[in-house]
Amino acid sequence: xxxxxxxxxxxxxxxxxxxxxxxxxxxxxxxxxxxxxxxxxxxxxxxxxxxxxxxxxxxxxxxxxxxxxxxxxxxxxxxxxxxxxxxxxxxxxxxxxxxxxxxxxxxxxxxxxxxxxxxxxxxxxxxxxxxxxxxxxxxxxxxxx
Numbered sequence: 001x002x003x004x005x006x007x008x009x010x011x012x013x014x015x016x017x018x019x020x021x022x023x024x025x026x027x028x029x030x031x032x033x034x035x036x037x038x039x040x041x042x043x044x045x046x047x048x049x050x051x052x053x054x055x056x057x058x059x060x061x062x063x064x065x066x067x068x069x070x071x072x073x074x075x076x077x078x079x080x081x082x083x084x085x086x087x088x089x090x091x092x093x094x095x096x097x098x099x100x101x102x103x104x105x106x107x108x109x110x111x112x113x114x115x116x117x118x119x120x121x122x123x124x125x126x127x128x129x130x131x132x133x134x135x136x137x138x139x140x141x142x143x144x145x
Contacts, residue, residue: 042104049101056093060086081139088132096125 037045063086067079099121 037104037107039107042107046101046105049097049104053093053097053101056089056097060090060093064090078139078142081135081142084135085132085139088128088135091128092132096128099124 064083067073067083067086073079099117
């Protein structure tokens with residue numbers, strides 16, 4: 001009969017260290033889950049989220065400025081719909097991506113600064129995502145009809 005060897009996790013791992021599990025950090029992981037991403041992967045994703053946040057902020061601000069201050073563009077029928085998409089993406093770039101970067105970098109679902117973030121973040125995430133999808137749907141309907 002083959003023997004099964006169980007690996008024992010050291011109990012002195014911090015929540016953000018590779019190999020941390022539910023037993024090591026009950027506030028972060030529940031139901032005996034293990035960390036999905038390694039420390040290196042989490043750090044890279046935090047950096048990517050920060051870069052996309054800055055680029056999204058800059059490019060959406062340029063788009064909004066161009067649409068609002070140029071008369072020839074403002075007279076187009078699709079301008080309000082494109083503005084709506086740009087505002088939704090601007091909110092995503094300035095609110096959601098920095099919070100995601102913080103969550104990836106700390107490898108925790110809650111920030112030390114605000115403990116209610118885990119309850120508010122999904123609402124903000126899906127609210128901005130829904131606004132973006134509805135705005136894109138309006139642009140599509142406007143262009144096809």
